[in-house]
Amino acid sequence: MNPFTPLTRQDALNTWADFLPKVAAYAGARNSVQPGHENVSRLSACIRFRTLLEDEIIHDTLKTHSFRTAEKWLQEICWRRYWRGWLETHPQVWSLWRRQVRELKHVLPAETLARARAVSAARSGVDCMDKIARELLETGYLHNHARMWWASFWVHVEQLPWELGADFFFRHLLDADPASNTLSWRWVAGLQTPGKTYLVRLSNLEKYAPSYLRENATGSERLADDIVSARVIQDTATPGAQALVQYPTSFSQTSKRIGLWMHADDLSPEIGPLRDLAPAAIFSCISNSVYQANYHLSSQRIASLHTVIRDGMERAQAHYGCPATVLAADDQAQALGVWARDQALTDVIAFAPMVGPTRDLLPRLKQQLEALKIPLTLIRRPSDTIAFSFATAGFFPFWQKMSRHLNPTAAAC
Ligand SMILES: Cc1cc2nc3c(=O)[nH]c(=O)nc-3n(C[C@H](O)[C@H](O)[C@H](O)COP(=O)(O)OP(=O)(O)OC[C@H]3O[C@@H](n4cnc5c(N)ncnc54)[C@H](O)[C@@H]3O)c2cc1C
Structure with missing residues (x-):
């Protein structure tokens, strides 16, 4: 197991069991970056791919700690759902970011691109920032504060395009999440919350960075509190919100030959609304060529x-007792169509993919299945439906609604 990032469900459960007692100290401890990162959970990749569910974490937390003791922890757990819910109603922010990543590489001056490459290869000349980049390249994990410092360094000190910095994170973070990553970078750049920009400051590093990041001060004068200032960046994304697409939250099976499509946005179908499904076959797809050519x-x-995909598939196969196939294919939509036809399926069911790479496959996938007259049913977890419906404005109005939902007794007082 990667010491920083548990991935499989068993590793996630072990890590979570170790961390559950530490939830009480989390609010006070979470801001410091410590060697080994024992003060934070390191559960982000499992939560992102849902080899461990937010619902399970919230349930165990409230069984073990009072809401008051665990509030900061619960807030952080809910941040991802807030970002995901927000992106569901602003999908253009994701698609425009992906377009910009492709286009900027052709239109930016050669020296800007060379500098972006040097900074992301841990060669900026600012020792503490280069150590953070190296940690990301080596482990695929960074503490939240290190992500904030480094993103701010990229945007406001190096004055590089946020889109390329977000892409660097997306290519290397094992927990890379289209919503948390894109929207956190926009927040650091001052685009997400009007009037709010996150600035990296030496005084903050001195307070929260571990000694291994501070021992060599080379280049740190560029991070001095009175030197770093906010760069004003124009937002190219159209700000309007679209209506949240509604999906059913339950399913009653009528067909015998139903196929379950599993993808990286939710790898625990055995828990929740699809638990009692009786699929004839389960399918997932791995696409190294797409991961490399489209996303690098x-x-x-x-x-x-x-x-994570193999772990999810093994659990699903054991739970449903039917064949589970992981295909390596360049064209996932076509592969799913061929599989559905070969299995003589009458229906395909899946969790609704969230805005991001899997959602981008949907139009072609629907087309393939429609050509075969096989309906695709998408289901959303009831807890996502509730959380996403709260994510209409900023995080704090979201949290007011969410905390009343999680802790109805306090709301009644
Ligand atoms: C520039 C930037 C980019 C980021 N990119 C990603 C990303 O691609 N994927 C990702 O999962 N997180 C991202 N985050 C959010 C956050 O940094 C990570 O979720 C967190 O550091 C993961 O480590 P952990 O599990 O040890 O966190 P813990 O402190 O143990 O938090 C527990 C869980 O709460 C959630 N969480 C905590 N902080 C945040 C946050 N600020 N935003 C959203 N959810 C949060 C995560 O699910 C996390 O696993 C980003 C933050 C920034 C500033």
Whole structure:
């Protein structure tokens, strides 16, 4: 197991069992970056791919700690759902970011691109920032504060395009999440919350960075509090919100030959609304060529996708007792169509993919299945439906609604 990032469900459960007692100290401890990162959970990759569910974490937390003791922890757990819910109603922010990543590489001056490459290869000349980049390249994990410092360094000190910095994170973070990553970078750049920009400051590093990041001060004068200032960046994304697409939250099976499509946005179908499904077959797809050609993912990140998908498929096969096939295919939509036809399926069911790479496959996938007259049913977890419906404005109005939902007794007082 990667010491920083558990991936399989068993590793996630072990890590979570170790961390559950530490939840009480989390609010006070979470901001410091410590060697080994024992003060934070390191559960992000499992939660992102849902080899461990937020619902399970919230349930165990409230069984063990009071809401008051665990509030900060619960807030952080809910941040991802807030970002995901927000992106569901602003999908253009994701698609425009992906377009910009492709286009900027052709239109930016050669020296800007060379500098972006040097900074992301841990050669900026600012020692503490280069150590953070190296940690990301080596482990695929960074503490939240290190992500904030480094993103701010990229945007406001190096004055590089946020889109390329977000892409660097997306290619290397094992927990890379289209919503948390894109929207956190936009927040650091001052685009997500009007009037709010996150600035990296030496005084903050001195307070929260571990000694290994501070021992060599080379280049740190560029991070001095009175030197770093916010760069004003124009938002190219159209700000309007679309209506949240509604999906059913339950399913009653009428067909015998139903196929379950499993993808990286939710790898625990055995828990929740699809638990009692009786599929004839289960299918998932791994696409190294797409991971490399379209997203330029690091080999460590590709390996982690293989691990989580295979883990999810093994659990699903054991739970449903039917064949589970992981295909390696360049064209996932076509592969799913061929599989559905060969299995003589009458229906395909899946969790609704969230805005991001899997959602981008949907139009072609629907087309393939429609040509075969096989309906595709998409289901959303009831808890996502509730959380996403709260994510209409900023995080704090979201949290007011969410905390009343999680802790109805306090709301009644
Ligand atoms: C620039 C930037 C990019 C980021 N990119 C990603 C990303 O691609 N994927 C990702 O999972 N997180 C991302 N985050 C959010 C956050 O940094 C990570 O979720 C967190 O550091 C993961 O480590 P952990 O599991 O040890 O966190 P813990 O502190 O143990 O938190 C527990 C869980 O709460 C959630 N969480 C905590 N902080 C945040 C946050 N700020 N935003 C959203 N959810 C949070 C995560 O699910 C996390 O696993 C990003 C933050 C920044 C500033």
